[in-house]
Amino acid sequence: MKVESSINASNALFDEEFETLSPGQVRRHQDGLWSPQWGYIRSMSTFYRGKLSRWIDREVTLDSLQELPFTEKDELRISQETTAPFGDYVACGEAGVSRLHRTSGTTGRPLILANSAADAHRIAQVGARSMWAAGLRPTDRVVHCLNYCMWTGGFTDHTILEATGATVVPFGVGNTRLLIDSIVNLGINAISCTPSYPGLIEQVLRESTDLRPRDLKLTLGLFGGEAGLDNLDLRNAMEEKWGFRIRNANFGLSEVLSILGGQTDWTNDLLYHASDVVFAEIVDPATLQRLPIEEGTVGELVCTHLQKECQPLVRYRTRDVVTVTGVDRGPDGRTAWRFRVTGRTDDMFNVRGINVFPSAVRVAVESLPQWASGIFRIVLKGDGPYDRITMTVEAAQGLPATDWPKAREQVEAAIRTRVGSTADVTMVPFEHFPRTEGKTRWVEKEA
Template sequence: MSLIDGAEFQPAEALLPAQQEAWTAQRAHVAANSAFYKALWNGAAPPADLRDLPALPLSDKAGLRLSQAAHPPFGDYLAAPRSAANRLHRTSGTTGQAMNLAMSARDSAITGTVGGRCQSSAGLTPDHTVVHCLNYQMWMGGVTDHMTLEATGALVVPFGVGSTELLIRTIQEVGINAISCTPSYPAVLERVLEGMGMKPHNLGLKLGLFGGEPGLDDPALRDRIRETWGMEPRNANYGVSDVFSNFAAQCEHDTRLHYMAADVLWPELIDPETGEPLPIKAGVEGELVLTHLARDCQPLVRFRTGDIIAIDTTEPCQCGRHGFRFRVVGRSDDMVVVRGLNLFPTMVAAVLSGMEALSGDYRIVLDAPPPYDALPITVELAKGRDASDALRAGVEAAMKRNLGATARVTLVPHGTFPVTEGKTKRVLREY
């Protein structure tokens, strides 16, 4: 199946021969069967050595969208007979048109195994009963992430979203001790629990497996979850739906993401502005580019994820895993440039979360195209707090002090923003 048992515990040099062997088969498959890449490469043959991949042009989401529009439902990058696909997913469409994803039985099995590595790294074991609270309605985060949870040997409860009071009763009745959801979902549960006269601690959850949204890099959010719920928050589920639902997670020793798919997914870094290759080494920041080494239905080669990541270290972790460790700085399409400063929602969140008068929820509302002299932020107040000119000025000063950018802050009452069960869009472009 091209997977290597325990690949995440092997050094890069030990994996390279197997990676090259997998690429030999994969490059032949793509070159023979993907009309999309044949056209993109203009008849050129993909290089035999993975390390020469930068000789090929980059592919991106815009190209895939055009492909699916012209060749519905899966695009002409479908490189296997339609009969080979046994699962259809759809992306959330967070950054544009929703995409149809086709997976073969092998694609699904590899995805489940790699995601299982991530969930295990984050602490999920056969001793856990975990409730999965992501949307099962076609989205990759539903049944596919469910399979990654099952790969750990845990007992998995496929709950999905909605019916929050039923969820609370189910957690109590079944003795569930772990939850898989987005980082913003506990706030939804808290409001319902408050209405039921219950405290989050009463539910007995011990492990929170989070993914699908940024935010958990903020120590203040982690501390709040521990204090409010009595459970350990873990960043367990980082992925790119078009590529892999989950291929990176933290471990108990390090909150940074460990890359865990090296045997089946070749990573690169590029400068997001120029597309020039960057080395994967400590201290380098760039856009993550990925190439499938084992994918039947919709193989991607040099695919721009749009995620800007920072490599912190390539040294082995205390947990024994060897994949490089990184942080997600933000998405290239969520980046807002203010007087030459590249700003991401995660950077704004880090400033706001440290202010007691604020709930931590916010929106960056752009009502005109760039350039921008100031960052317009609408910020929600904490429960029971009132707006004042002094508080607004304090938030703007904190933004300037921490990010170097001028902010134009609007304060709104607590509860203004809906608490979502899915992904929360922080940057709203209304022009």
């Protein structure tokens, strides 16, 4: 099914025909897409002809897909080391590659990413569904503040914003004072960036202008690249300070699809917008068995491309742990299933038998804005398991040093309550850690 978008500022949905299909209709559409995609992979991917040699002559359905082995990120890295630059999982010739990116390298050696023109178009269309659901319209003027230096979040997400019909200001990262002037002088009303970047903007406002965050008159914040926006205390505090609506509009993985899901106005959960491009499975992190996508399911998200020309992936382990929060039709007619990202299996560490996710620690720290700024670092020494969470936490702005012992007690208690583990907290002054335009690293590992 080819779904064409009709951009109209009054439309509630970007791709109404697809976004309102029933789950049964979506699955039939997926089955129809997977059959030729499987044939394409068998014919064109050297990597999968070897990896899936036992199955390569069989007709694999989306039901029997779960019998196939997973694809791991390290396999892709090794593939690219031996067959540079794209790896032997590239399934098209050089003439078919329209765009080259690389991953940010947050979880290891960066991957080189290849997209055909058709791949790039699908990325833009699915991403535009998410941005539209988040509230971006052709009447908006949005400044895009993610890194354009080869990172997918820069140029490719720029094309996503443009696909909504909005006016896009390609700012990138750095020169925050110029960004402030541009927002004020160009009538920009929306910003696309990481959730931690407004903290840097606020710092520059305080140090070099008489303006407050609300004086910029931004009405919409489109965030991605970091966890934390599920914390309602943090969201409410940011919305009160800045005066804009906050949307986590940009959940995805560069090697799979730049944007898989995002929020809309009637829920704080993420909607899975990519069902016609990426088939999602949820597997039990312990047994790795497929689980039903139904309310209450918790497991690791696994992705298979239904439409991908350059670097198609089969059963790719994202390492993101998600909780399904709903599968019913929303009040706007959207039928996408809803979920929250609760952690990553590769970020998880063990403290006295308890699996700890940094995102859970972040929620605990950010629940205490009167005591802590919300910025911290967890320090892991050795390979673990660990007997406590050793961490450094910034004090709240203006909190006197005489109150730091009390702040430490409050943070340790919040972590013990939310995470179930003992924390050893060291308090440091406000703005001890540098603010960044990009992703914030919450964990530091020492040998």
